[in-house]
Amino acid sequence: MTGTTLATLAALGAFHGLNPAMGWLLAVGRGLQERRRAALLAALPPIALGHLASVAVIAALVTATRSVTASRALAVAGGVLLVGYGLWRLLSERHFRWAGMRLSAxxxxxxxxxxxxAHGAGLMLLPVLLAEPTPAGGPHAGHLAAAPAGALTxxxxxxxHTVAMLAVATVIALVVYEVLGVGVLRKAWFNVDRLWAGVLVAAGVVTLVGAS
Known part of the structure; x- marks a missing residue:
């Protein structure tokens, strides 16, 4: 992966970390409920692990099937999925409900x-991964021999991506817990879901243009 790719992956991770729906608000809730900073910090690694698993499924599939034809087909399918999912999130009136606070790791x-x-976190990585140069071997890079290396990538x-997400989520959770308190969210927090949905649509358009 190039430096630009790594920086973009980290930036997307930071963006995901900003979203309270990705878990930092749940971690803050745990800390406030138990009145211990340690409870907040203990909740974040399992949350990051779940996020990693969700993102890794798509990332591994994308990089393991990187033939010229497969990449283009995947780019078109991924672009359509991104646009469709983003539009659904923009137009949907449904809101995901917070789970109960007393959860095991x-x-x-x-x-x-x-x-x-559900929020399409892994889909956000599609334009970045598909923009990476095709591995050595040209059109045959997507064959079974290259798949394990691609999956590892x-x-x-x-x-x-997840390390950046966890770092940002941890900082925000600690700031909210120690300084601001959850009451500030009612006054200062904007609708990140809408912003995220708009970014999904834009990423889908970029992916479709790049595949054409």
Whole structure:
């Protein structure tokens, strides 16, 4: 992966970390409920693990099937999916409900996996991964011999992305817990879901243009 790719993956991870729906608000809730910063910090790694699993599934599949034809077909399908999902999120009146606060580490990871998947977190990486140069071997790079290396690249990309997401989510959770309190969200927080949906649509358009 190039430096530009790594920086973009980290930036997307930071963007995901900003979204309270990705788990930092749940971690803050745990900390406030138990009145312990340690409870907040303990909730974040399982949340990040669930996010990593959700993103890694798509990232590994994308990078493991990188033939010229497959990449173009995947780009078109991914672009359509991004645009469609983004428009659905923009137009939908549904809101995802917060789960109960008393969850085990495994339940937190499972909740995060489902929430990240429902919000299309892995889809955001499609334009970045598909823009990477085709691995050595040209049109045959997507064959079974190259698939394991491609899958590892996808997993590494998901790892970089998730580390950035966890770092940003941790900082925000601690600031809210220690300084602001959740009451500030009612006054200052804008609708990140709408922004995210708009970015999904834009990413889908970029992917479709690049595949044409």
């Amino acid at each position: 495994g339940q937190l990871a499972g909740w995060s996996f489902l929430m990240s998947s 996808g997993l590494a990309a998901a790892g970089v």
